[in-house]
Amino acid sequence: MAEEVAARRRRQPKPTGQPRRIPQQKRGRERFEKILSVALALIEKNGSDALKMSEIVEQAELSFGALYQYFPDKSSIIRTLAERFNEQGRACVEAELAGVTDAAALRLALCNIADQYYTFFRHEPAMRDIWVATQADRLLQQIDAEDMEFHAQALLSVLVRLEPERSKGELLAIARLTMQLLAAAVRYAISLDDVEGRSAIALYQRMLPADITRLG
Template sequence: MAKEAVVKRRRKPKPTGQPRRIPSQQRGRERFERILSVASDLIERNGSDALKMSEIVEKAELSFGALYQYFPDKTAIIRTLAERFNEQGRQCVADELAKVTDADSLRVALGVITDEYYAFFRREPVMRDIWHATHTDKLLQEVDAEDMEFHAQALLSVLKQLWPDRAETELLAIARLTMQLLAAAVRYAVSLDEKEGAEAIALFRKMQVADIGRLLG
């Protein structure tokens, strides 16, 4: 029993995907940002799968102790980068949905959001890599699910204002499906070359307008 207890104590904790702490002092913030900047450069060059803490230490000119003071593992670094990119996406969605006043402007807003997301992932290879990594990483899947639900709830608020007589459960289902399909279309489009990707997005926008029109009337 004693040996089993020792073994259990020596086991590494499961990665949480969270930074240990976010520094408040300027020197700490500068180190924090330098770590993320170096990690971004390495991911852009080699992909997130190849990211190593030892490389970050070398490129950022920090000790392992300084690195682990903020991030317990590379998953925490990748998750922090993903959440930062997601925050930019949320702002885009919020800005466009704030302009919606009727069904027509809703269709316009969804089209703009689709275009903006596609352009965003085209110009951000790091986020594109992280998005692809989501398929095999459970912690990143949690981040993605949280982000998708945030967008669905934002869209739901608009749908409830435009169609107050419709059941909320029905509108929520429409909001979730709309955002899932939008994300799937963008993921597919960025996997293509630029010309084909733009054509795929243009086609999706036409389909999206028709689908929203049928669902909401």
């Protein structure tokens, strides 16, 4: 048995953080989604650090070969889940920033984004765990960096519209730091109990300047 396990480990591909392939056929897609569903439930129960491919195989009722056909390692599973969660966050940011026409509306939009992100993470413990995991795993840090740059670019488009005479480089620096601080505030808030967490978000919102476009 020990030799079989060792042999299986040797056959496993090196960690890439990427799914091997996304199936197009219905049967393969159903199997792909089942793997993600089982992994999400295990992360919610035990945390991402404790996620094991052997448990996914057992609970999804698959062979190791079937699992590795789609996901070569657990980082690729966590990455896929993180990217799906990020899609929801991006939709939130885009929706809030879409109607911004002045500095006051921008400040309100950022407050709303902080509120929605906090509520989302508070009610999705698995996502909260995955968000932390993307900070600790070098293979997953790229996901967070790409997501933060998306948010920064979305905010930049608003800043350019509100302050067309300003240097784009200067506005980009403001956009990047603003979104980083927002994410940091939410990360801190979800580390607290709910009452303290909501107070922390409220404090962050009060600290936002009345006119972010005038920074720099």
